[in-house]
Amino acid sequence: MDFTNFTATENPTGVMASFSDKERLEGLRRGERQAVQSLYDDYFDRIAHYIVQNSGSKTHAQDIFQDAVVVLFQKVRSPEFQLTSSIYTFLFSVCRNLWLKKLRKSGKEEVTSDQDMEYIDEGPEKDEWEEQARYQMYRRKLRQLGEGCQNLLQLSMQGLSMKQIVARLGISSEQYARKKKFKCKEQLVRLIKADPDYEALRYDA
């Protein structure tokens, strides 16, 4: 389904997509903490309820919710983006899609669904959402590394030369930085491969 033509629907309070949603989208586009906090405060509990009712845990819900918010962030940065549904409908749709994929991989079925809500069905958006979910898993693993490793790997993958990285991070030598980068990346790859979602995400990649 073409997301941009999706018809407007109600958010949980029964109010159509409102000025506050527009403010939140603008806040998200600028990467503001308040905008993210407001989404969490207003929508997390209901989405978590759906996931827990469908064989998930609160931690699963937190991860899936994070993934959906990052998907929305990617969307709002696009110049052509226009949200014609409520933010909640979008977030719930992404979360439901990602969670159902996990359920299918573990051989389970959806038990309950949110009967009150319409949601965006799978369509050309699905691959984008699942790619971001996979990327989010990698980012979570990166955050489990020490801050030195995180900085080193991020700067390296953002295209900085080893010379620039050494200068930026105050590392003693390029040789030491290369050794440390290898160790950090090895650790990251090991964490990724050990994640129970790795095989499921890789199979569809």
Added chain:
Amino acid sequence: MNDENTYRDIERYLAGEMDGPARSAFEQRLAAEPQLAEELALHRDIEGAFADPETMAFSALVADVVGGEAAGESAVPKKNTFRIWAVAAAVLLLAVVGFFVFQGGPASPESLFADNFTAYEAPANFRSEDPVLEAALQAAFTAYNNGNYADAQQRFGVLYAQSQADRTVSFYYGLSALANDQASTAIAPLQELADQAPHSYRSQARWYLALAHLAENQVDSAKARLESLAASPGKYQAPAQDLLEELE
């Protein structure tokens, strides 16, 4: 597949840095070794995930707000205390050897601070019901986001002096001072935040307070803060564990 030469070949191939013969030889290996091809696909995917700094920063922000990142369930074996200390001992041995081979000596607390400190992200805009306060905060955050930490410290300092009840002001006052090499000034506001009941800046305040103590060569105080973080699940648990190992 996890040896350093393979990783280097993969990175050079993905970066387009292999010349014709080397590239052809590597592509022949890819065709003949499915495991190498899978490893390449994973590394390419990882690079895609980390390529955009804005998305990385936003992802970290969302994780901080939502919290509780899953460590993985079912297939991942639970750690036990012996394994943690065995791994820590092996890491410590490697770190000591690595330091003496590559740096010629153990790292000082001040250099550990330098290695581990990065300025915490700040909003581009900050709204307040009080227009005067909002304007002052906007100016302070603009200075902070432009890396003008001396100016940011001065601006947040004025607001902090007026009221220490605003946690955002206290936090960024501390961070500005720390980024401006004024760790002694950073300690008080960060300590207040670190010792309060749970709030959205508490774990960050504890981490940066530990770093401030390191910058001031207050190793015992730093360790106490790091031990508390290392014992609590969250964003700073792993970094605190790493830093404690380096301090030992």
